[in-house]
Amino acid sequence: MNQPSTEHTRVDHVAEDADPALSLTAGPTLLESTSAPRANAAKVRCDACPVLCHISEGRTGACDRWGNVDGLLTRVDPLVLSRHPSPDGEESVFLTGVGAGTTYPDYKPAPFIVASRHEAVDIVTVVTEGIFSYCSFKVKIDTDRYLGPEQGNIRYHGEVVGHVTTAEYGSQMLSIGGVHHLTGGSKKEGRQTCELMAALGNKQAVELMIDGGSALTVQSGAAPVVNGVPESRMRVGCGSATIGIFAKQWQGLVDEVVVVDDHITGVLTEHQAGKYLGIRASGIELIGRRSTPGRYFKVANPGTGWGGTDITDPASIIAGFDAAVTWPGLTLLMVSTTGEHAEYFVLDDQLVPRVAPMPAEVRLAVERIAENCEPALCTVLFVGGAGGSLRAGVTESPVRLTQAIKDGAVNVTCGGAPVYVWPGGGITVMVDVARMPDRSFGTVPTPAIVAPIEFTMSVADFEALGGHMDSVQPLTDVLAREESRLKRVDSANPWPLGRHRRLE
C-alpha cells in the first residue's frame, strides 16, 4: 500500500509500511494499582437489615446490595434519580433507567411508566433498561500518535473487539463492539467484547492492542495512554496549519521554522504563509516527499516521537542546505505541532545545523503553540438501536413510538443524558457516556449490553400512540416505594421534561 495519497487524506499506514526494526507494539500497559488494600480501614456498620454487617472499605455486606464505598454506606444496585435545577428554580428529579431493570417478555409494560407534571402539562416517562445486541462505542482519541492502520483489528485480552476507523481532525477514531463481535464470533470473543463494552461505558480504563499498531489505554474523559506514554495535548493543527497560524508571530524571531508532523511537516520560508510575509528563503532541504511548497509528507515513520512520527533527533529529517541560498549563522527552530518537542539550531560555517541554547523569545513562541493546544482526551459515545422489541414495553404499536420520536413528540434520554437520534429508520441513538450516571451499563450473558433508556412525552401523546395507560403511576408513588434503593445524582444535563414537541 505505497501508492501516493492525495493531499486530503492522511497516509494510510498499514503494517507492511512499518519499519520492521522498530517494534510498534510495546506490549500491554499495566496501570492498575498493585498496592494492597489498606488493612483495618474504617468499617461502616450497615443497619439496612438485622444482620448489621460491619463492612470494610471496598467490600459489600452479606446481601451484596449494600457496600462501603469510600467510607459511606452505599447501595450497590441503586435506582438512579438525576437531580436537576428545574426551569422554575426548584430542584427536580428525573427517574433514569439506571437500575430500573427490564421486563420479560417484551410486551409487558416497562418497569416504570411514571407520570409527572411540567409547566401544567401531564407528562409520562417510560423508564427501562434496554438489552442491546446491536450497539457499539465510537471512541475519539485526541492524538496524532500512530495507533494503528485504518481498518486494523483492535484486541482486548487477545480477542478482536473492534477496528480502527476513519481518522478525524487531530483525533484517531475507534469503533468498538457491535453485534458481530458480541454474538457473531466465538464465545470468548463475545464475552471479552461484552466485558470491554461495559467497562468503556462505565468510564473505566481499558487496555487495547491494535494489530500492527500501538498498545492503548482508553478511558472516557481521560487522556489516552499510547505505548505507556500518556498524551497531554492535541496538536494545534497539522504542520502546515501550525505555520499558517503562527507565521506572523515567528517573523523576525528566527530565520526558519520546521514544524514536524506525521501528517504534513511544514517549512516556514517555503510555505505560502512565509512567502506572503516576504520571509527570506533558507535553502533547507528535507527528506520526505514534497506535496506543495513548504509542505512535506512522510518525513519519517509514524511513531510516538516528535509530532506523531518516530523521530527522536529532529536534525535527522534535514537532507541539507542549499549553499547558494543559505548562510552561516542562520537560526532554525524545529518544533512539533503540540510544542511538546522543540530544538533550536544555528548553522555553523560548514552550513551544518548545531544545537544552540534557545533564546527566551523563541521559547515563548514554542509555549504559545503549547498553550493553544487543547488537552488530549478520550471521548466515548454509545450507539444503540432501541428500535426493536423494547418498544413493546412502551406501546402496543411499536412503529408509532418510532414515528413519534422522529416527529419530535418523544424526547429520548439515556440515564437522563440527551441523545442524538440518527435520522432514517429505527431508533438508533448516540450518547456521550460521560454525561450518563456512573455505572450506567451492565451486561447479560447473551452476551449483550444493558443500558438505561427513557422516553418522555405528554400523557395525551402517550395515549395516542397506544401506550400502556394502565401502568402509569405517579412519580411520587414510585419514589416512596423504591426509597430504600434510590440514589440521587446531580446532573448537568438539560431537564429532560418539556423537550418534546407539543402536539396541539
Added chain:
Amino acid sequence: MSALSGGAVCGRLGPDRWHFQHGPIDLIIDVEAEGDAGARAIAECWQQFQGVLPRLVDELPELRRPLRTRPAPRRPMALRGPVAQRMLQACAPFADERFITPMAAVAGAVADELIAAFRRPGVTRACINNGGDIALLLSPATSYRVGICSQLDGDGARAGEDGTLDVPLASMFTVHEDTPVRGIATSGWRGRSFSLGIADSVTVLADNAAAADAAATLIANAVNCEHPGIVRVPADQLKDDTDLGALPVTVEVPPLPATAIAAALASGGAEALRWRDRGLIYAAAIFLQGRVELVLPPAAVAPATLDTAAA
C-alpha cells in the same frame, strides 16, 4: 419504608409467583393451589418469613463456628431457632470428615423451613428458590421438571483447551412425588457464596434443601486441581465476617487443559459418591468447562427421570 428500617420486602411477580427479600435472603416462591389455599399459604409463609432473619442473626456467631467432632469441641453447638437446627442437622453428618460450619446449609434450611407453610389441603405443588437452593412440595401424582444451566452465570459451557466442545450444556430431570427428593441445591465459585473448588457448578438432589445445600458446598469444594492460572484469595480478604476465615477461595479459573478438568471432575465425583453411598444425597451433577460428571442414584432406589444430555 425508610432506607434503613430493615424491613422485609414482599413483591408479587405474577399470579402464582412471589418475591420475598430480607437482607441477604432472596426467595422466589411458586405455588399452585385450588381456591384460596395458595393465598392462605403465602400469607402464612410471609408471616413466618419476617421472623427468619432476626432469629438467625441472634445465633449468627454460633452458626459461623466450625462443626467438628475431632478434636472434641470446647462445647457442643447449642442452637435454638428452627432454621438454625435444620442447618446443624444438615451439616452434622459431614463434620467428622470435613471442615464445615452450619452456614453451609443456611439457604437450603430457610427454604425448607418456609415450604412447610404450603403443606395444606388445596396446594398442588410449591417451590421456594432461595438463590439456587430450592425446596419442593409435591402432592400425589405431581412432579417438577428441573433444568440446570451448566454455569451459574448462564454463559454455557466453555471449550477446554483442546477446543473440542463449545456448546451449552444443560440437564433436565424430573422429580416425581415418589422420588425421594425435596431439595435441590447448586454451588460453585461463580455463585454468591465462596467456594474452595473450581467447579462451574455442582447441583445436588437430596431429601431436603438443607442437606442438598451442605453437600453441594462440599462437593464443589472437592472439584479441584492444581493449576498456576487458578487465582485463590483468603476469604476474609474479600468479605468481612465470613465463616471461612483465611481459607483460600477461588476467584478466577482460566481455561484448563483436559487432564486438569478430568482430574478435578474425578475428585468431585468421588466426593459425591461418598455422600451418596452414605445415603446423604440422591444424585449430583458436576459441571466444569464443558464437561459434566454425573453421580446417579444407586439402582436400588426408585429411579428419577434423569435425562442429562448435552443439549
